[in-house]
Amino acid sequence: MIHNDIEINPTAIEGESLMGQSEVILAYDFGGTKVGAALANTERRIVKRDRIRSSGLPAAALLGQVIEMGNRLLKSVNDCTLTAVGVSMCGVVIQDRVELAPNLIGIEELNVHRILTDAFHVPIVIENDVKAATLAELRQGNLKGTDYGLYVNFGTGISAGFTAGNRVMRGHSGAAGEIGYLMKSRDDTATFKSGHASFEEFSSGSGIAKRYADQYGKTLTTKEIFEMSQPNPETRTFISEIGHEIGYQVANLAIMWNPEKIAIGGGMAASYQLLHDPIMSALVENVPYPPDLVRSNFLQDASLYGAMELAFSANTD
Numbered sequence: 001m002i003h004n005d006i007e008i009n010p011t012a013i014e015g016e017s018l019m020g021q022s023e024v025i026l027a028y029d030f031g032g033t034k035v036g037a038a039l040a041n042t043e044r045r046i047v048k049r050d051r052i053r054s055s056g057l058p059a060a061a062l063l064g065q066v067i068e069m070g071n072r073l074l075k076s077v078n079d080c081t082l083t084a085v086g087v088s089m090c091g092v093v094i095q096d097r098v099e100l101a102p103n104l105i106g107i108e109e110l111n112v113h114r115i116l117t118d119a120f121h122v123p124i125v126i127e128n129d130v131k132a133a134t135l136a137e138l139r140q141g142n143l144k145g146t147d148y149g150l151y152v153n154f155g156t157g158i159s160a161g162f163t164a165g166n167r168v169m170r171g172h173s174g175a176a177g178e179i180g181y182l183m184k185s186r187d188d189t190a191t192f193k194s195g196h197a198s199f200e201e202f203s204s205g206s207g208i209a210k211r212y213a214d215q216y217g218k219t220l221t222t223k224e225i226f227e228m229s230q231p232n233p234e235t236r237t238f239i240s241e242i243g244h245e246i247g248y249q250v251a252n253l254a255i256m257w258n259p260e261k262i263a264i265g266g267g268m269a270a271s272y273q274l275l276h277d278p279i280m281s282a283l284v285e286n287v288p289y290p291p292d293l294v295r296s297n298f299l300q301d302a303s304l305y306g307a308m309e310l311a312f313s314a315n316t317d
Helices: 059-075 112-120 129-140 198-203 205-216 222-227 233-257 267-286 299-314
Strands: 023-030 034-041 045-053 081-089 092-094 097-099 124-128 148-154 158-164 261-265 292-295
Touching: 023 059, 023 129, 023 299, 034 059, 034 299, 045 059, 059 112, 081 112, 081 129, 081 299, 092 124, 112 124, 124 129, 124 299, 129 148, 129 158, 129 261, 129 299, 148 233, 148 267, 148 299, 158 198, 198 205, 198 233, 205 222, 205 233, 222 233, 222 267, 233 267, 261 267, 261 299, 267 292, 267 299
Parallel strands: 023 081, 081 124, 148 261, 261 292
Antiparallel strands: 023 034, 034 045, 092 097, 148 158
16 A cells, blocks of 8 residues: 555654553554664654664564564553554565565565554555655655655665655656666666666665775774764775765756755764765756755654654545
8 A cells, every 4th residue: 555645744753651642553664674663642742662673584574573563562552542554664665565675585575565454453554665754754854845855865775755746756666766776877887687786885874884894804884984984084085985976876866856955864864964065065066956955854763754654644545
């Protein structure tokens, strides 16, 4: 079940009580390395949340753990009634299937919608994680009020969401915004058909960590690499090349879509200033009508808030 136009209410607020509300929704955010979950009341207040690691688990086993996590959250709140479940999912969501999600082993073989429906017996709404994040930014975040907007997520992978009015664009196959497959040049051979995602392998969190280990023989997280970039000239050059590539690709997206504003989110947005400067420089230098550039309103939680909105939409559409 997939939605393009979803009307929502004011911004969700985190808290610890249901404030007299007995109806709740359950939201899941399936990322590349973890799955987050949140329980929210009808006032869009998060009352409980949890997360589990997902790396290396077969999708069937992971879904079992995810369902258990949801049931634990529900049991932790007295006298509540679950009304819907929203799911933001890495990969391409095509009706009840998920494709192009290599971190979720075997997910392509499962009907996720049916499994969750059988587990919770309420409406289930599933959408790509970055499209869900884009929806949250559009309705209650830093893209609110824009006529055309662009959300770019830099995390374990790289993806984007395009907005026009009150809609998030899905594309013919639901794969709009899969920019991790962008080529670095016309001579690039690390393309989809050869099993690669060129931009993602160069500039995503997982790609940066792998390339750094290959180049310098040290295993560090992307956060650690970013933190040591200032005092270390060698690392500073490495990061500068990444910033240049990110700026180049985002500028091309801005030329193509002509957004009023671009919001940057995902785990790498924790180092927003390192991303902001090269992106802004590329926008000013190359884009005829440079958009505003902002950090995501929801920091690293945009997909989870988007999943909440998917769940609320199930009871209003």
